[in-house]
Amino acid sequence: xxxxxxxxxxxxxxxxxxxxxxxxxxxxxxxxxxxxxxxxxxxxxxxxxxxxxxxxxxxxxxxxxxxxxxxxxxxxxxxxxxxxxxxxxxxxxxxxxxxxxxxxxxxxxxxxxxxxxxxxxxxxxxxxxxxxxxxxxxxxxxxxxxxxxxxxxxxxxxxxxxxxxxxxxxxxxxxxxxxxxxxxxxxxxxxxxxxxxxxxxxxxxxxxxxxxxxxxxxxxxxxxxxxxxxxxxxxxxxxxxxxxxxxxxxxxxxxxxxxxxxxxxxxxxxxxxxxxxxxxxxxxxxxxxxxxxxxxxxxxxxxxxxxxxxxxxxxxxxxxxxxxxxxxxxxxxxxxxxxxxxxxxxxxxxxxxxxx
Numbered sequence: 001x002x003x004x005x006x007x008x009x010x011x012x013x014x015x016x017x018x019x020x021x022x023x024x025x026x027x028x029x030x031x032x033x034x035x036x037x038x039x040x041x042x043x044x045x046x047x048x049x050x051x052x053x054x055x056x057x058x059x060x061x062x063x064x065x066x067x068x069x070x071x072x073x074x075x076x077x078x079x080x081x082x083x084x085x086x087x088x089x090x091x092x093x094x095x096x097x098x099x100x101x102x103x104x105x106x107x108x109x110x111x112x113x114x115x116x117x118x119x120x121x122x123x124x125x126x127x128x129x130x131x132x133x134x135x136x137x138x139x140x141x142x143x144x145x146x147x148x149x150x151x152x153x154x155x156x157x158x159x160x161x162x163x164x165x166x167x168x169x170x171x172x173x174x175x176x177x178x179x180x181x182x183x184x185x186x187x188x189x190x191x192x193x194x195x196x197x198x199x200x201x202x203x204x205x206x207x208x209x210x211x212x213x214x215x216x217x218x219x220x221x222x223x224x225x226x227x228x229x230x231x232x233x234x235x236x237x238x239x240x241x242x243x244x245x246x247x248x249x250x251x252x253x254x255x256x257x258x259x260x261x262x263x264x265x266x267x268x269x270x271x272x273x274x275x276x277x278x279x280x281x282x283x284x285x286x287x288x289x290x291x292x293x294x295x296x297x298x299x300x301x302x303x304x305x306x307x308x309x310x311x312x313x314x315x316x317x318x319x320x321x322x323x324x325x326x327x328x329x330x331x332x333x334x335x336x337x338x339x340x341x342x343x344x345x346x347x348x349x350x351x352x353x354x355x356x
Contacts, residue, residue, distance in 0.1 A: 004121060004356040009341065011127040013351045017344035020134050022141070022173040025337060029138035030145070030310060032082060032336040036267060037307030040083030041332045049269045051329060052078035052092075054278070072098040072107070072227040078331035081117065082339065089115040090335035092128055098228060107162070108132075112338040122356065124342045128334060131341065135333040137166030139266070140222045140246050141174035143325045146309055147264060147316065148220045148244040153179045155203075156218035158211065158232055159225035160185035160194035163248065167222050172201055175220070182217060184208040185225075215239055222246045236260050239322045247284045247326045257324065258291055262316055263303045266327040274328075285326050 014020060019028075035041050044050040054076040057069040067073075078092045096108035110128035115121065144152070152175055157164045160183055172178055181203050185191045191207040198205055208214040215221060215238035225232050227250050234253040239245060245261070265271060271285040272292075279286070291297040300314065306325065308314035316323065345351045 005353045006122045006356055007124045007342065007345065007351045008354050009124060009126045009345055009351045011130060013345060014127055014130055014341055016350050017341050017348060019337070019341045019344045020130055022134075022138070022170045024340070025134045025138035026141045026145075026170055026174055028337050028340050029135055029333055030142045031084065032086075032330075032332050033142055033307045033310040035082060035084045035086075035307075035336075036330065036332060037305065037309070037311035037313055041330075042081040043270070043331060044079045045273070047269070047273055049267065050273055050277075051270055052076045052331065070097075070099075071229070072096060078329075078334070080331035080335050082332045082336045086336050086339050087117055088123070088335060088339045089117050089120075090331070090338060091115075092132065092331055092334045092338075094128070094132065098226060110334075112334055114335065114339060114342055124338070124345075124351075125354070126338050126341060128338065131337050132334055133162050133166045134170070135337050136163050136224070136248055136329070137168070137170040138337075139327050139333065140167040140224075140248065141170035142310070143246050143264075143306060143327070144171050144220050144244060145174045146306065147323045147325055148175060149242045149318075151177070152219035152244075153177060154182065154218050154220075155180070156182040156184065156208075156214045156221040157194075158184050158214075158221065158223040159249065160187075160190040161224065161226070163224040164222060165194070165197065167224060167248075168198055168201065171220065171222070172203060178203050180204045180206065180217075182206050182208045182214045184211055184214050211235070212238055218243060220244045220246070222248065223251050224248045225251070236322075241320055241322070242318065243322045245322055245324045247324065248328070249284075250282065251284050253284075253287075255287060255291070258288060258297065261322045261324045262319070263288060263297070264306050264309065264316065264323060264325045265303060266306055266330055268299055268303060268305055270330065271326075271328070283328055285328065288326070
């Protein structure tokens with residue numbers, strides 16, 4: 001039996017493949033949405049649809065050094081299989097702690113392992129933090145491509161962190177007609193730093209002092225704010241007619257939002273399982289699931305899935321109401337993008353082979 005090896009790709013290796021450019025990321029994530037829409041994928045659990053498995057730290061403990069629950073503090077593993085031309089299994093493992101920024105560390109750090117579908121042998125061990133941020137940004141871009149008004153010119157960003165850095169670059173790639181970007185973060189200095197960081201983009205960047213001032217201007221809005229309370233309040237009356245509101249983080253909103261908008265999610269059954277097994281997460285989709293259970297919303301009619309829209313199985317009407325797209329992360333996105341990076345690295349002889 002010959003010696004087995006796994007390809008290790010560092011963050012610099014990932015960047016060198018050029019597979020993390022906004023155009024490449026958007027292409028891969030759009031393809032993976034189409035696969036999800038056709039059910040050519042698997043995720044964890046007997047339902048084949050679970051987001052991942054998270055450690056739940058206790059609120060208190062008599063055990064010395066036991067980690068305790070805190071906002072945006074988690075450790076999670078996300079498994080999946082992606083079909084189509086990818087035909088690969090993988091796992092994303094990450095740890096996140098919002099207090100890392102005070103340590104001059106990233107809020108979250110990700111590692112992705114790819115495995116051969118037949119043998120289960122690891123193919124690659126890949127630095128996944130950039131991949132995770134970019135796939136989230138590309139999800140917002142694919143959502144904008146299919147759901148934003150065709151004449152969209154103004155984009156709003158809620159949260160000036162790493163995710164919205166990636167989201168803006170991907171959205172600009174997907175919506176070349178954008179002219180103006182409004183940035184709101186509850187810490188103004190972060191918005192100003194974001195404005196400086198993104199000055200190379202061909203759009204006007206404007207810092208906003210409130211959501212109330214920003215939302216009525218925007219054709220597309222992407223929420224990617226911190227999970228530390230107070231959460232952003234999404235007031236339906238401030239949303240522009242026909243606008244697209246994309247939610248990738250925790251937000252608060254009134255139930256009227258669900259009655260006055262067209263709703264789209266990434267994968268409805270994932271959120272139904274999440275709602276049942278981990279109600280404490282209080283995700284933006286939970287009121288949607290509650291309204292479905294009460295018979296006030298009908299899946300496929302009142303709540304659609306972006307994957308089914310991308311592959312043509314569902315459509316959404318432009319009836320003047322805003323569209324709200326809620327996405328909380330499918331491991332198949334990470335795996336598909338990581339596999340594209342892996343294939344490019346092999347072709348370009350990038351990375352380090354490690355013995356197993």
